[in-house]
Amino acid sequence: MLFTVLTGLITSSLLVPFGKLMKTKWSVLLPFIPVILFLFYLWHVPVVANGTNVIQHLAWVPSLGVNFDFRLDGLSLLFALLITGIGTAIFFYGRSYLKGHIYFDRFFAYLLLFMSAMLGVVLSNNILTLFVFWELTSISSFFLIGFNNDSKESRNSALTALSITGLGGFFLLAGLVLAGNIAGTFIISELFAQHDKLVNHSLYPLIIGLVFIGAFTKSAQFPFHFWLPGAMKAPTPVSAYLHSATMVKAGIYLLARFTPILGNTELWNTTLLIVGGFTMVFAAIHALFRTDLKSILAYSTISALGILTFLLGLGTTEAFIAASVFILVHALYKATLFMVTGIIDHETHTRDLTKLGGLRKVLMPVFIAAVLAALSSAGLPSTFGFIGKDLIYEATLHYHHNWAIWLTALAVITNIGLVAAGFMAGIKPFTGKLPQAFEQVHLPYKSMWIPPLILAVLGLVFGIFPGITGDYFNHQTAIAIAGENLEMELKMWHGFNTVFILSLATLATGTIVYFLNKPSEAKLRAIEQFNHISPQYIITKIGAGIKQMSAWYTNVFHNGYLRSYHIKIILFAELLLGYKLWLGGPVRIDYANLTPLSWYEFGIAAILLGAMYLIVTTRSRLTAVVSTSVIGYCICLMFVFYSAPDLAMTQFTIDTLTTVLFVLVLYKLPPFINFTSRGVPIRDAIVALGFGIIISLIALRVLYEPNSTAISDFYGENAYLLAKGKNVVNVILVDFRGMDTMFETVVLSIAALGVYSLIKLRLKSSEKE
Structure with a gap:
């Protein structure tokens, strides 16, 4: 069964590089894909008719309970035959209907994607994979409804359909996850035995409410029905396939499938x-x-x-x-x-x-x-x-x-x-x-x-x-x-x-x-004349209000200025950490147990304060960068004083590289900082001082917390045994936290590509406007 689902997905992806061939006589091969799938499921009719269910299990992400679990019973077989049987008719029909269309290959790529997604929905025996395919039907139908993308009406209809069904999918996911957590399983066939447990749970009304929203939006039940007439802007093969036998019945399938579980x-x-x-x-x-x-x-x-x-x-x-x-x-x-x-x-x-x-x-x-x-x-x-x-x-x-x-x-x-x-x-x-x-x-x-x-x-x-x-x-x-x-x-x-x-x-x-x-x-x-009280009008008005609120939020919080993002993030962190400190009561400091400060620590602190004063008051970008590097080197010395030479070398390397990069960037910028108002440096200084005070208070409180070494002992004992590495820090980054490090590397690589693209970007004068 997995093969039948993947057939459409793989063929759909192949139409991207080889789509031109499908615009020729080779297009005759396209309808035979649903024909083969239809014959496959037709072959299973005698087996299922005798009351035997066909089960397939393939591990995908077993740690999260997400696997390729498929189940062919009477309900899924009927829908699979409709999807592939009527799909066969639509493929033959659409091949002639869209003959000569400039996006002929693209249309069938979308159609194959949708067919596979619908098969995945009706065959899935795992509620999480069911949801994945459910969302894929919304996305592929968005492409099909908006296929005539030069028409504003088609684009609007596609957006409306995606918005309504996508919103329903969000609520559906919440309902499915709640049901799976309460039942202790995400396998649909195992949920049948949990009917009494689910319906007697205090969250049962919430679960079915969420499931109903998902099903009603997909199957165009009142008051979510209005997206379906709008979707008629799609080519007729799309309407005949999606809106008669397949997509709109996905919600009906969901309700029918969960009737023995939640009904x-x-x-x-x-x-x-x-x-x-x-x-x-x-x-x-x-x-x-x-x-x-x-x-x-x-x-x-x-x-x-x-x-x-x-x-x-x-x-x-x-x-x-x-x-x-x-x-x-x-x-x-x-x-x-x-x-x-x-x-x-x-x-x-x-x-x-x-x-x-x-x-x-x-x-x-x-x-x-x-x-x-x-x-x-x-x-x-x-x-x-x-x-x-x-x-x-x-x-x-x-x-x-x-x-x-x-x-x-x-x-x-x-x-x-x-x-x-x-x-x-x-x-x-x-x-x-x-x-x-x-x-x-x-x-x-x-x-x-x-x-x-x-x-x-x-x-x-x-x-x-x-x-x-x-x-x-x-x-x-x-x-x-x-x-x-x-x-x-x-x-x-x-x-x-x-x-x-x-x-x-x-x-x-x-x-x-x-x-x-x-x-x-x-x-x-x-x-x-009654449209002003219709669900479409009301929901559209609500959508317009959300759009206006989003515009206000974007202009205030996402205005495109990096300094704005920084100060908002820091202020939020200060409020959150300050609130947590306030809940914990006043910080008590036992000065008798603190190590006395040496003369060189006083010297480093003085240099730090001087560098910070220069950063806040100077109008020269280069002076600010150099002062920042001085702070970094002072921290390096602190690491050396407290017996952490590896951290000192890392800090030294990073600060040196950062300073060089800053200087290279500043080479293309004006030499002086142009403050919009005199209050900007004062504001930034207050925010930075507040953040420093809060971090200091947290550090002082941590000193008096019970010191548990269970985690560090684990890494120290197993770094060499499990990962064959003597540097514990490197082993943690590469092996124990390898997934995190990989994604961090990916993020940095993407950011680097983005920066490089912007550097190489050459816009025409009209594009700049």
């Missing part, structure tokens, strides 16, 4: 019911007012995600079965409709529903795919969508609560809206009279209209033979969500009962709404 409580179920129920109704109604095909599909996608959240909130066996089926139902018809929309846009250069019509006359195979997908979306008998809708109604009607009738009513209202929205996107552009402007429209490449047709036909095949998916996919998926064995048998016909009547009523009413509803710009503007 089955009133707080968990009620929250999901409220959020999912409101989202599905809100988005279904909003879809009816849209005139842009991708906007219609975006809001209907939000509604479908709300349905899945709603079903997980119900928390019953029927609801888990319905969710396992609807995940596949929605992926098939929504990916089809997105690709059909892309074909319409590609050929007519418009997605405006008020301008489209009659396209069946010139795009017949596309029309067939669109109609099949729209009918599955509507839940017509013999389609897979019909079975999905029946299962939703069974779950609400059989809910063991007085709210069952009201929950069923919400589901009916939502599905009526989705029926009408599906017909608007899948049927309306193809019916009616063909506008004269579109008479020259013709079928695109076969690789563009065959993939959506295949997905649409699958929706029909699975509807006629539901046992295929029920026995091999959905059964084990429902078991994984429920966390326990359950019985399941999908049938095309469940008899003439209440559920069937509700399905027919939904289909009939949705069809009536479709014919009565006339989307227009006027209706759209009417609902946009």
Whole structure:
């Protein structure tokens, strides 16, 4: 499984140096990457269908509990097949859709990166690696949504999506780490046994709150839904892949995966019911007012995600079965409709529903795919969508609560809206009279209209033979969500009962709404009058406030002046250390135990004071540098007096080198210091004096602290035995603290490169401005 995750990552990185080859006939190889991965997971279907989970463990950072732990069960297998199967269709489709694009290779590099990240999310059996891949999906989707980087709207949409999902990822990490620490393990399969311990913990509400924020932001639940319609600025292959079957369902996958771990409580179920129920109704109604095909599909996608959240909130066996089926139902018809929309846009250069019509006359195979997908979306008998809708109604009607009738009513209202929205996107552009402007429209490449047709036909095949998916996919998926064995048998016909009547009523009413509803710009503007109370407006305002506060903070604390940084750091250290000293009480000095000062120590102290006076008062840079070196050499003498010649030699070398470097730098600067005000030297002197006093008080207090030599004894005893070095200081730096030293060296190297780059930088006059 690790190989399948790394395949996309490695190929994505190879497209950077060899991308030009992919713009030629070699691009035909790209779709076969998801094909191979799809066949790999298809090969595991019989194993998983028999109830066997495939486990893989590879050590990565075992000391931190971070390993490559992968687990293939019913839930992860279904998602892996969707990611690679629909990915295959998107790769063939996108290869023709973006043919000749200047960034063709870059697009597929991003797409491969995203595919690998999604596989990593659904396969991870370690919550830390799951989070790593989770964040990678946000980053790669940012690149894909903002792919048309010459468009300001695309850039803004990408930033909005990254901000919302990235913020959710931050909270998700906190929730996952809390859960892992309480349970004592980061392995997801081991967390199942810790359910009671987690739900009975005092931090349980905080944990699920953090997890909910992560899942709701990724799966566009209200009030975080607004990033998804904005993301429609991305190329259609991106919308068809990310926003129908993969990325937006990552949050649903997370909730489903953690239902056996954190779920089955009133707080968990009620929250999901409220959020999912409101989202599905809100988005279904909003879809009816849209005139842009991708906007219609975006809001209907939000509604479908709300349905899945709603079903997980119900928390019953029927609801888990319905969710396992609807995940596949929605992926098939929504990916089809997105690709059909892309074909319409590609050929007519418009997605405006008020301008489209009659396209069946010139795009017949596309029309067939669109109609099949729209009918599955509507839940017509013999389609897979019909079975999905029946299962939703069974779950609400059989809910063991007085709210069952009201929950069923919400589901009916939502599905009526989705029926009408599906017909608007899948049927309306193809019916009616063909506008004269579109008479020259013709079928695109076969690789563009065959993939959506295949997905649409699958929706029909699975509807006629539901046992295929029920026995091999959905059964084990429902078991994984429920966390326990359950019985399941999908049938095309469940008899003439209440559920069937509700399905027919939904289909009939949705069809009536479709014919009565006339989307227009006027209706759209009417609902946009309420934008000032929308979550997008409120969150945008909050973001603007944070931006203003950040600008103020940056101007005050990060103004680009090194002297400003120094004085703020020193002042903060003084306050912190002074506060700590104050808590410890007054410093008591036992003068009788102090070593008497010798005449040469008095002499060194006098030289130090004189040098410091020169540094503060002089206006000559060279005099200040030389005086600073005098202080360093005085410290060298102190080391010699107190039997530390190695430190003295180190200090001497550093001071000499520093002085030489300062002189070299000053050669390019004015010879005199130009103070902006007379108070600057006085201020600096006060700050420095305060710091010196605090350090002196700390040193005096340390003298009377119990002296523990356990650490120094350890290094002295083991330096030669373990590291074969006689110089204890060198052994500590190179072996015991080798990692720290390595990073310090890296930081210094980066700083040196930066300084060298600035020295060699030659700007044009226009660039300087």
